[in-house]
Amino acid sequence: MSFSDLVLSIADNKQMLGLRYAEWATRAPSLEADIAAAAMGLDDLGHSRVLYGCLEPLGSDPRGRDRESDPASLRALPYFDQPWTEWAQFVAANAILDTAFTAMIEACVGGSVDVLQQRLRKMLMEERYHFLHGRSWLKSGIDTGPRDEAWREAIEWFGPPDGETAAFHRDGRLSMGPAELLARIEERLGVRAPSVSVEWKAWDPIRRRGRAGAIDETTFAMLRGLEEKRFAQSSAAAKEA
Amino acid sequence: MTYKRVSGDALEYEVFARKTRLEPLHQVGSVVAPDDDLAMAYARATYDEERWCEMAIVRKEHVIELWQPGEA
Numbered sequence: 001m002s003f004s005d006l007v008l009s010i011a012d013n014k015q016m017l018g019l020r021y022a023e024w025a026t027r028a029p030s031l032e033a034d035i036a037a038a039a040m041g042l043d044d045l046g047h048s049r050v051l052y053g054c055l056e057p058l059g060s061d062p063r064g065r066d067r068e069s070d071p072a073s074l075r076a077l078p079y080f081d082q083p084w085t086e087w088a089q090f091v092a093a094n095a096i097l098d099t100a101f102t103a104m105i106e107a108c109v110g111g112s113v114d115v116l117q118q119r120l121r122k123m124l125m126e127e128r129y130h131f132l133h134g135r136s137w138l139k140s141g142i143d144t145g146p147r148d149e150a151w152r153e154a155i156e157w158f159g160p161p162d163g164e165t166a167a168f169h170r171d172g173r174l175s176m177g178p179a180e181l182l183a184r185i186e187e188r189l190g191v192r193a194p195s196v197s198v199e200w201k202a203w204d205p206i207r208r209r210g211r212a213g214a215i216d217e218t219t220f221a222m223l224r225g226l227e228e229k230r231f232a233q234s235s236a237a238a239k240e241a
Numbered sequence: 242m243t244y245k246r247v248s249g250d251a252l253e254y255e256v257f258a259r260k261t262r263l264e265p266l267h268q269v270g271s272v273v274a275p276d277d278d279l280a281m282a283y284a285r286a287t288y289d290e291e292r293w294c295e296m297a298i299v300r301k302e303h304v305i306e307l308w309q310p311g312e313a
């Protein structure tokens with residue numbers, strides 16, 4: 001796994017987080033939370049664009065042609081495979097996974113790679129409000145299922161204690177390794193992560209996830225613009241009629 | 242688990258902002274939230290469409306009124 005693979009994983013996860021946030025822009029428990037969901041969705045989609053733009057300066061872009069045809073080529077976590085059906089899933093992603101991605105961005109900004117130091121800093125300011133939103137809702141109490149799943153996937157995403165993320169920390173490209181990243185989000189949220197046993201041999205180091213799967217077909221089609229084309233065709237036919 | 246429209250005890254916050262250092266803060270709106278953290282997140286999300294150089298929130302209950310319309 002290269003350093004670009006890690007940056008692509010952050011980008012893909014932020015893209016999916018943004019999309020899933022946006023799906024709740026009219027379904028959250030209050031009007032303010034609706035607006036926050038929309039705003040955070042826009043933020044994270046914007047962050048993913050910046051991160052994709054960092055791949056070329058990093059020297060290698062791991063994105064292949066399979067991204068046009070295979071949803072499993074995207075490097076998002078299982079948590080984003082399907083649209084969320086419960087507000088608790090939103091809150092757990094907002095509080096735990098968004099904070100995990102932010103911790104990794106902090107590690108990039110604090111690391112030795114110039115392009116990441118320069119381009120990612122502004123994200124940390126915007127993420128402050130995502131964190132306040134997630135932590136406050138988490139404190140109000142959510143079901144343990146989504147919460148524990150989010151913790152598991154955050155720990156898996158940081159990677160094994162002796163893996164590539166730890167190596168990037170040792171060589172200075174990241175200012176934090178897996179243990180420091182986990183400690184960072186525990187400190188920020190003011191809670192300890194549940195005890196999680198990860199089968200690292202079954203872990204996919206490219207997609208940074210412990211189980212197979214992929215995002216739903218509708219979302220994948222939307223990402224490729226196919227949904228837009230479908231509606232464009234029907235509106236053109238309507239004009240002819 | 243069910244959620245109330247606003248979790249916990251809802252508080253009202255007034256939102257103030259300004260675009261330049263030369264102008265005073267003025268009220269741009271309000272939000273309802275159960276705590277200060279969420280109120281900050283909501284204020285930023287709701288009123289961030291302009292390029293403010295400063296934004297602040299105040300709990301409505303902390304505003305001391307001298308008089309109201311019709312009382313002066």
